[in-house]
Amino acid sequence: MQDVIKEIIALHLGKVLINEKLSNHTTYRVGGKARCICIPKGIDELLTLLKIIKERKIKHIILGNGSNVLFSDEIYDGIVIKLDNFNKISINNNIIVVGAGYPLIRLSNDAMRNSLKGMEFMGGIPGTVGGAVFMNAGAYGEDTASIIQSVKIINSDLDIVELSKDDMKYSYRTSLLQDHLDFVCLEATFKLTKGNSEEIANIMKERREQRKLSQPLNYPSAGSVFRNPSGMYAGKLIEDMGLKGFTVGKAMVSMKHANFIINIGNAKASDIKKIIDTIKIKALSKYNVRLHVEQRLINWVGVSEKDKEED
Ligand code: FAD
Helix, strand or coil, rough: HHHHHHHHHHHHCCCEEEEHHHEHHCCCCCCCECCCEECCHHHHHHHHHHHHHCCCCCCEEEEECCCCCEEEECCCCEEEEECCCCCCCCECCCCCEEECEEHHHHHHHHHHHEEEEEEHHCCCHHCEHHHHHHHHHHHHCCEEHHCCEEEEEECCCCEEEEEECCCCCCCECCHHHHHHHCEEEEEEEEEEEEHHHHHHHHHHHHHHHHHHHHHCCCCCCCCCCCCCCCCCHHHHHHCCCCCCCCCCCCEECCCEEEEECECCCCCCCCCHHHHHHHHHHHHHHHCCCCEEECCCCCCCCCCCCCCCCCC
C-alpha cells in the first residue's frame, strides 16, 4: 500500500491525503482514518489511478459528499476516491449534463434559475450527482430515476460507456451501480421540463422550511437510516417502539425524526451501528418487520455494504 501511495504521489494524479480522518468527509462526522484519499485532477488521472488499483487489486471506494455512508471506526486500508474535480455543468434547453462531483443543492438551484422543473426534490439533499445516481436519491414521491436520461460511467474493463435510464435498473433507492461497486459514475444527463422559475423557487422554499421543521438539521446525520418497508414509514415504526431519544454513547435517535440517528458530540461509528442493530432486532421481535438500512455500511467486518432486501 505504501508503494502505491508513493506512486500515486509521484504521478501527480491529484490531491492526495494520507491517513486522513473520514469524519472530515462524512456528514455523520464519524469513521476511522483512510490510508489514502485521492482527488484526481481529471479523467486521465482517474483512469491511471483505477488502472493501478485494478492491477494491484487494491480496496477502493468512490465517495461523494459522504451523506449516505457509515464507515466503521477502523482504518480504511485502501484508497478513497473523491470526484470533486468532476464538477462541470452544461444546460441546453431542458437538458442538463453535469459531472458526478457536482452538489445536488446547487444543481437544483441552477435548474430553478433556468426555469427548469423536475429537480425541486433535490433542493434539500446534501449529496453529489454521483451519490444520487448511485442511490436513486429521492423525496416527495420523485427520484433521480424520474429525471435521468443517461449516465456516463467507467466500467470494470475501464471503458467509458453511456448507460441509458433502462440500463440503470432503477427502483426505490436502488440502481445498477449498487451491484457493480467497481463502476464509477462520471456524469449524468437529466431531462427536465420548462416551468416558471418563481413557482419552482416557491416550492423549493416551502420544502426547505418543511425539512427544517421535521428534520434534525442542526446535528450531523446521514438522513434517513432505514428504507421504508412497503406500505409503512420506518420513522413511524421506530417512534411507535418508543425509541425516540434512544442513546448509545454519543449517538441518538432524533427526537424530531425517528428515522434519523444524530451525532450529539464525537460519536463513534460503533455507537450508531449499535443503535441500528437494536432498532432492527426490536422491529423484528415486536412487529415482525425486517428493516433494511438505506445507508451504505462501509469497512465493517462481516457486514455487507448493502443491507440487502433478500437477507
Ligand atoms: P455518498 O454518501 O458519498 O455515497 C453513497 C454511495 O454512492 C456510496 O456507496 C458511494 O460509493 C456511491 N457513490 C458516490 N458517488 C459515486 C460515483 N461517482 N460513482 C460510483 N459510486 C458513487 N437521500 C434521499 O434520497 N432523499 C432525501 O430526502 C435525503 N435527505 C437527506 C437529508 C440529510 C440531512 C442528509 C444528511 C442526507 C439525506 N439523504 C437523502 C441521503 C443522501 O444525501 C443521498 O443518498 C445522496 O444521494 C448521497 O450522495 P453523496 O454524494 O453524499 O453519496
